[in-house]
Amino acid sequence: MTTTAGASRASERAQAALREAILGGELAPGAHLGEVELAERLGVSRTPVREALARLAAEGLVEAHAHRGARVVSFSPEDLDGIFDVRLALEPRATGRAAARATAADLDALDDLAARMLAVGTRGPAQDLDALVGLNREFHARLLDVAAAPALSAALGNVVHAPVVLRTFHTYDPASLARSLAHHAEIVAALRAGDADWASSVMRSHLGNARAVMVGSRS
Amino acid sequence: MTTTAGASRASERAQAALREAILGGELAPGAHLGEVELAERLGVSRTPVREALARLAAEGLVEAHAHRGARVVSFSPEDLDGIFDVRLALEPRATGRAAARATAADLDALDDLAARMLAVGTRGPAQDLDALVGLNREFHARLLDVAAAPALSAALGNVVHAPVVLRTFHTYDPASLARSLAHHAEIVAALRAGDADWASSVMRSHLGNARAVMVGSRS
DNA sequence: CCCCGGTGGGTTGTACGCAAACTAGGGTGC
DNA sequence: GCACCCTAGTTTGCGTACAACCCACCGGGG
Numbered sequence: 001m002t003t004t005a006g007a008s009r010a011s012e013r014a015q016a017a018l019r020e021a022i023l024g025g026e027l028a029p030g031a032h033l034g035e036v037e038l039a040e041r042l043g044v045s046r047t048p049v050r051e052a053l054a055r056l057a058a059e060g061l062v063e064a065h066a067h068r069g070a071r072v073v074s075f076s077p078e079d080l081d082g083i084f085d086v087r088l089a090l091e092p093r094a095t096g097r098a099a100a101r102a103t104a105a106d107l108d109a110l111d112d113l114a115a116r117m118l119a120v121g122t123r124g125p126a127q128d129l130d131a132l133v134g135l136n137r138e139f140h141a142r143l144l145d146v147a148a149a150p151a152l153s154a155a156l157g158n159v160v161h162a163p164v165v166l167r168t169f170h171t172y173d174p175a176s177l178a179r180s181l182a183h184h185a186e187i188v189a190a191l192r193a194g195d196a197d198w199a200s201s202v203m204r205s206h207l208g209n210a211r212a213v214m215v216g217s218r219s
Numbered sequence: 220m221t222t223t224a225g226a227s228r229a230s231e232r233a234q235a236a237l238r239e240a241i242l243g244g245e246l247a248p249g250a251h252l253g254e255v256e257l258a259e260r261l262g263v264s265r266t267p268v269r270e271a272l273a274r275l276a277a278e279g280l281v282e283a284h285a286h287r288g289a290r291v292v293s294f295s296p297e298d299l300d301g302i303f304d305v306r307l308a309l310e311p312r313a314t315g316r317a318a319a320r321a322t323a324a325d326l327d328a329l330d331d332l333a334a335r336m337l338a339v340g341t342r343g344p345a346q347d348l349d350a351l352v353g354l355n356r357e358f359h360a361r362l363l364d365v366a367a368a369p370a371l372s373a374a375l376g377n378v379v380h381a382p383v384v385l386r387t388f389h390t391y392d393p394a395s396l397a398r399s400l401a402h403h404a405e406i407v408a409a410l411r412a413g414d415a416d417w418a419s420s421v422m423r424s425h426l427g428n429a430r431a432v433m434v435g436s437r438s
Numbered sequence: 439c440c441c442c443g444g445t446g447g448g449t450t451g452t453a454c455g456c457a458a459a460c461t462a463g464g465g466t467g468c
Numbered sequence: 469g470c471a472c473c474c475t476a477g478t479t480t481g482c483g484t485a486c487a488a489c490c491c492a493c494c495g496g497g498g
Contacts, residue, residue: 045483051273058277082370089308151301155374264453
């Protein structure tokens, strides 16, 4: 579901806003989330905030301890490793499926994303690692969408969301970053060739590269 | 009172009750879930029901269409197949991890579960397929717990819950059912031997057997 | 000096009420 | 006779008020 528009319901806007704030690092892991504070901040009452919080909790982005309120989840290095285990088990499979299903429009969109990532990711005056974060998320989301495997997407959904996983382009060293960007383009090339094996292999490499960066960084 | 102790919050009780009702088949897939009806049925106001519904939606058990209310999700054969893909990708891995981590207490508990499943699952006067459903869920949950892989559990959590997946012992033919029960015992044996490869192989067989039953049954 | 019970402030949990949105049914115009 | 619009009913979405609960601080007792 690519519907980013509407959000006629305030609870959806609240949920989206909170997710962006958490994923964007605006709300640090472990930060206490008061309902009234969030309600004022978002210009709605506590009720939709509450609902959004409940959904995010079920989604694994925040954890709610009894009457003590909600906190942004934080991840240990072991958790991070586990997350990559899951991604390695599922994403290459999804990428392979995508190879057989991608339409021309899909390929063009992915190509565009990969190109833009390369533009803002390459060292120089135009480098913008924060923009890269968003593009990267969009790329992987679109890829998952193309795979058309709802169960697979659902399984990954509550795992990849991990804030740390998606915000670590800042910790990439130049060589690893260059590899990562190249992988995106190569994945699209493999999809264009319709080669599922090639595509999934690149994705495995992509994740291996990311895992190496992150277990070494130990932020 | 099927839902354990705790649950000081009415919303948790509501969520647990709804989940049981859905997983237990009391609420059929596609059934319309009215908030007032559920509120009266559970003896609480609409607010906790609403919250419970929101969490179950994020969990993937129900789907809420705009202002049209919530419905119990229903699964197509393709969805089912996708679910088994995910399970096959993740559960054998978890089982392998469990082989290296299971304590004596874990093994005894799993053994007990396997034995009880065999008791209520074997053809005869004591056969109780409904009890089998609960035991099976407990067995797999415990196994996942022993694996101590939070991300893996989270990924599976929102997928396995699928009502159809957990309620299909009724559709097993005698031979498949016997195999399934034997697999549980064999898994414990493999764990006791500390043989991760053996354990994960049995789990793969277990899932393969289940998949074969379900794609053929088309309930 | 340390430990324990009491109390106050603040937060969450639940209930209720109102307004908007969707659905369905009947009536009218073409 | 058919299609469209309008209206009534029901349900959801949100706001607000009250009650329960937890935590921190403070005073008294051992």
